[in-house]
Amino acid sequence: MSAQPTDFLTGEELSGGQLLELLERAVWMKANPLGSDVLARRSVALIFQRHSTRTRVSFEAGITELGGHPLLLRTEDTQLARGESIRDTAYVLSRNVAAIGIRTGPDALVRELAQHASVPVINMLTAEHHPCQALADLLTLRQEFGHLQGLKLAYVGDGNNVARSLAIVGALAGVEVAVAAPSGYQLDPVAGAQLTDDPMVAVQGANAVYTDVWVSMNDSPESAAARVEALRPYQLSDQLLAAAAPGAIALHCLPAHPGEEVTESVLYGERQRIWDQAENRRHAQKALLELLCGPR
Numbered sequence: 001m002s003a004q005p006t007d008f009l010t011g012e013e014l015s016g017g018q019l020l021e022l023l024e025r026a027v028w029m030k031a032n033p034l035g036s037d038v039l040a041r042r043s044v045a046l047i048f049q050r051h052s053t054r055t056r057v058s059f060e061a062g063i064t065e066l067g068g069h070p071l072l073l074r075t076e077d078t079q080l081a082r083g084e085s086i087r088d089t090a091y092v093l094s095r096n097v098a099a100i101g102i103r104t105g106p107d108a109l110v111r112e113l114a115q116h117a118s119v120p121v122i123n124m125l126t127a128e129h130h131p132c133q134a135l136a137d138l139l140t141l142r143q144e145f146g147h148l149q150g151l152k153l154a155y156v157g158d159g160n161n162v163a164r165s166l167a168i169v170g171a172l173a174g175v176e177v178a179v180a181a182p183s184g185y186q187l188d189p190v191a192g193a194q195l196t197d198d199p200m201v202a203v204q205g206a207n208a209v210y211t212d213v214w215v216s217m218n219d220s221p222e223s224a225a226a227r228v229e230a231l232r233p234y235q236l237s238d239q240l241l242a243a244a245a246p247g248a249i250a251l252h253c254l255p256a257h258p259g260e261e262v263t264e265s266v267l268y269g270e271r272q273r274i275w276d277q278a279e280n281r282r283h284a285q286k287a288l289l290e291l292l293c294g295p296r
């Protein structure tokens, strides 16, 4: 039996079996939103060094539903902004809260926080990873198709943090992930993902076609024009979706830029499950918090 994970930084902390159990628990959480009080009267610190709508809302609401108190820490309000170290912050938070979530840029910063914290640390998005998003996405697939093993997901666009987490977490669940991106924006070889520069190749036989923004929060604003130009042929459109497997669904982690990475007709169309993904963040993260903070 695999040991219970202490942190959730990339998704690789989970075994395939633990991931599937977590997703089954997330299905249960969705049906029973107030069914667990695993965080009763405990606090979870949520450090935001980058913007957020879904992550903040789903964690705050989810922690409350688990009986806990979400403690929002915006960097500019904390002593981190005045030079207090990550190490000292980790020590102090660990003396007061049940877990720490962090959204930032460098993955090394999150690893340093986890190294010094004695409570679980959750990656709420870094430049390289967005594993909480991938949990919600697998839950969405699981609910749509009734199973995960053998499904194919095509990711089309920038080979970014979301693509990497889908490849890592998807592989753990037996989901085949293909990434179509242009040269210079392709994902590094990871977790056996199939890499191509041709969206039509990626979507062949795919049960889901996924895209994300072309300019991420951790990308330099100066790179935006070149990114948009290079990624233009990688738009998730009805035509691209039609080339996937029959019954394929469209996914997007949001925020969306209709007319860029996704067309308006896909974003609001019949085959999208995008708004389900946004809701599933809460259910999946509640199951994650229960796994990390529950009795050991």
Ligand code: CP
Pocket: 051, 052, 053, 054, 055, 056, 125, 133, 253, 254, 255
């Ligand atoms: N998908 C996602 O993480 O959204 P936010 O940036 O709004 O949190």
Ligand code: NVA
Pocket: 125, 126, 130, 160, 161, 162, 212, 213, 215, 216, 217, 218, 253, 254, 255
């Ligand atoms: N790749 C995007 C995801 C936003 C949820 C970013 O990092 O900005």
